Amino acid sequence: MARPREFDEDTALRLAVEHFWEHGYEATSIRDLAAVMGLTSASIYNAFGDKHSLYRRALDYYVEQSFGDRVGRFEGNLPPRDAIGAFFREIVERSLADEKRKGCMLVNSALEVAPHDPEFQRVVSGVLVQVEAFFRRCVEAGQRDGTISRAQPSEDMARTLLGMLLGIRVLARTRPERDLLEGLVRPVFAMLMP
């Protein structure tokens, strides 16, 4: 009944994520995206709407694949303290392997887009709340079975872990040094010990 798409929407979106992730929102033009995605601007507008909508789709895609995967993979499959450990170990390794220094697209969005845009404000804030909740579930489980210290309330510990996570993401963007990042998490881990 109609002409079919010549491109795969999912791979096109993945390519858009990659470019937005590396260059941010403002520094990316529709023509950049068209070149990277292998499409004309008309196709982009037809399939994804305007630049703002496409960035939203890209960020959602990134969050779903990045956080959803990590949380789901560790929680339940590992003892609570190990889940937190595995989470941070993966963040550190990923940061050190990040040749292009793209950092974390959520953190990038938190600083570039969210402050001036209520919609992204809400999206970013929501994800951070979820990550905090993940940490808190881990800490509470560990405090119940005695593998995590009860010296601090689980709320505070979860907040500290969230802050630590964001700090690593920022620091790694300009100083991706193993000693620095691994040294940074050691005292936090010591804090968890009962």
Added chain:
Amino acid sequence: MARPREFDEDTALRLAVEHFWEHGYEATSIRDLAAVMGLTSASIYNAFGDKHSLYRRALDYYVEQSFGDRVGRFEGNLPPRDAIGAFFREIVERSLADEKRKGCMLVNSALEVAPHDPEFQRVVSGVLVQVEAFFRRCVEAGQRDGTISRAQPSEDMARTLLGMLLGIRVLARTRPERDLLEGLVRPVFAMLMP
């Protein structure tokens, strides 16, 4: 021998800082700056060079006023652990009072400009090293006089404090909630206790 300036370079620069700080590099146009600084673009180019140079001047100005002041004000005048405490207390209060959610211009630069620009890469990295050194001097002094725990090496503690600082700056930009930020620093402070 020549026509004098009609504007004060220092106040003009301060106005440029304010705008770059709030909107970042890419989202700020020369015309925006001209309007905010009350100058024509010709005057800007004549006095500060191109946009890149002006941003550099603005960032240097921000760093000098912001970090230089804080470090100098606390270190030496307060016992080591109190210096760290005062530093974080001020960061939290400043973040909560930040109506426009401008965050920290150094952190903003670390994410928007530094990854694609070796010059800013160097500048930002240098400041972070200095802040880390400040924390380390405080921790070592506290460990010497027994007011700070020796459970972790001073290097690691300084790195953790640096990470925490950056984390707060990011978090406050989307979730400037007192409970969150104050709860976040409590376990870190407990960690310092001997």
Added chain:
DNA sequence: TGAGTTTTAAATCGATTGTCATAAAATATA
């Protein structure tokens, strides 16, 4: 006072921005 120099104001440069109009191309259904 007049020569020399710098800062201003105003206009404009080509390039690029996000977005859209038009029309040709390609398919499914009737």
Added chain:
DNA sequence: TATATTTTATGACAATCGATTTAAAACTCA
């Protein structure tokens, strides 16, 4: 096969970008 519908390719829209030119204005020093 013809019609209806969507996707493409091409090109252009006004607006804005960073940066510069031109010439008038304002000052100092000889």
